[in-house]
Amino acid sequence: MIQIKLKGDVIREYEPGTTVADVAKSLGAGLFKAACAGKADGKVVDLRTPLTESCALSILTFDDEEGRKAYWHTSSHILAQAVLRKIPGAKFAIGPAIDSGFYYDFDLPAPLSPEDLAGIEDEMKRIIKEDVLIERFTLTPDEAVRLMEEYGQPYKVELIREHAGKGEPISFYRQGDFTDLCAGPHLLSTGCIKAVKLLSATGAYWRGDASKAMLQRIYGVTFPKASALEEHLTRLEEAKKRDHNLLGRQLGFFTTNELVGQGLPLLMPKGARVIQTLQRFVEDEEEKRGYLLTKTPLLAKSDLYKLSGHWGHYKDGMFVLGDEEKEGEEVFALRPMTCPFQYMIYKADMHSYRDLPLRYGETSTLFRNEASGEMHGLIRVRQFTISEGHLICTPEQLESEFAGVVDLIKFMMRTIGIEEDISYRFSKWDPNDTEKYIGTKEMWDETQRDMRRILDRLGIDYTEEEGEAAFYGPKLDIQMKNVHGKEDTIITVQIDHSLAERFDMTYVDQNGEKKYPYIIHRTSIGCYERTLAMLIEKYAGALPLWLCPEQARILPLSDRFQDSAQGIRDKLRAAGIKAEVDMRSEKVGYKIREAQLEKVPYMLILGDKELESGTVSVRSRKEGDMGTKTPEEFIAMARAQIDSKAID
């Protein structure tokens, strides 16, 4: 007998060879029905796995992340089986579970129409109803290749050939007429899936490589209960309503124009005001922290970028002015970053170790010629303005300067209220990508070791990603997901031990020797356009009071009150509160409705009652009627909120 330690440290004895499914069954019919996979001594296992030795076992259900992954992975196989039935000649690539469901990539003879998708979804429901048994079996690599060649599946053959070297048997899962190469785990039968929805069909490159074939990807999601699917779909709909690309336009924050061009949003008065508020806040805070403001040109001769390495590594991403081919013509380029400009400021003087650290900050407008399919609202644009900065320091100062930058960033994130929504990524180079990166392996090993040590000491909880570094150094990227679940970098901090030498930036140390300093590239709040986009989505347009482009709107009950309304508006403005009056001859209900839709934080209603008592009726966008206050009381309340940068 073997001893299995279950939930709550309960130990039960089983015959050796008992499967995970058997154990689940012995614990209860309900658990067996809900079981998606098992976890034996911390390792995720298939329900079919026979237990040969004593271990700690937990049964994973849809409520566990790993159980959910197995559930969705099985769903992707059902999708593939449905495609096989509906589209003869379909070739299968890969079909994993993802955080929000699953997808499967296919090579199909014709593009998928929405009707095709509906037909495939119906077929999936049929397969589920048939409750097809799912079986696991293994083959040697040679047998596996032969089987997949027989099925006419070249992508699977390619995958098997790659695995073959490991000398392990290749596992397959078969459900009726469909057999797929797969490591598992999987549910026991197709009937375990209850509610299905196919969400979209799009393109995706084989192996994520743009030089390889474009496949068709179908995204879907499934749940054990129809109501859970409904809720999920409702959530997706709700999320779309927060989309900054929609809401930001509705609220009059920005617009785009065909004649102006792709990726070139026009910030309208309200959006421009929000960004101005953020920018003033950032510049003031940086000044307090010892940053030196610079203002450098938006373009430079190509020679500067040749020196920085951008001409070699980043030319496709730059807007180049002038014709390189023409003899003797000067060629310029709009700047894609601020680095070399601030370096030239550093180089304008001789520096002693006593001068360091030097912290340069600039509200910097950058231009990047992104490929046409990359642009998205305010998140990915061709011209943007970033709180850019470079810290020049000695090796001894690197850690404390880095810590200072992280402290500033955390302060910014806390202030705008997104501290809980971000994650940290340690972005490293890819040693095999010689095209992309400059510098030696020793240099990379050293700076990455330095950065890791600093991150660990700062207690930052980060993930690691290879091949995401800047071409000159590793990065700490601060990531945030947009409303569609897509992650973007909003802030980045980089350690650079390579460009100082390239630019011959030196300082004189205690011994009178010239040394190359470390450079920290950083932004404190990111680029304003992208940060604004994230704020719109985070707050569904209802920004914290201090950031609102219109903080109070006075609503005179009838035309008779217009003069006094303007008087109150002027009082508020004098107190630094952004106030307007709705002068239209409309009913107050109508004015309130509009102000609510425009997310104006406070509405001040003015009629006979208020005029007599020298007050206004205050309505908050969030709490509704707040009763009457004198203008002075309202100003005091609003100012307190604004000055503390309160997050509602």
Next chain:
RNA sequence: GCUUCCGUGGCUCAGUUGGUAGAGCAGCGCAUUCGUAAUGCGCAGGUCGUCGGUUCGAGUCCGACCGGGAGCUCCA
């Protein structure tokens, strides 16, 4: 850049098998002067993204380009 879907007045959309455009909101005018999410009436507004093709005739069919959405790739 790639795959796919889409493009009708400022916005949201309708427009049947090709027969030369319609609604609501917004705007403007008039009336109304109103108490916490839409007052009524009227007026004006579109060479149907652009260019080319098929056709007696194109918003409707075809192509190219421009722009937008989703995904992929890319993102110093």
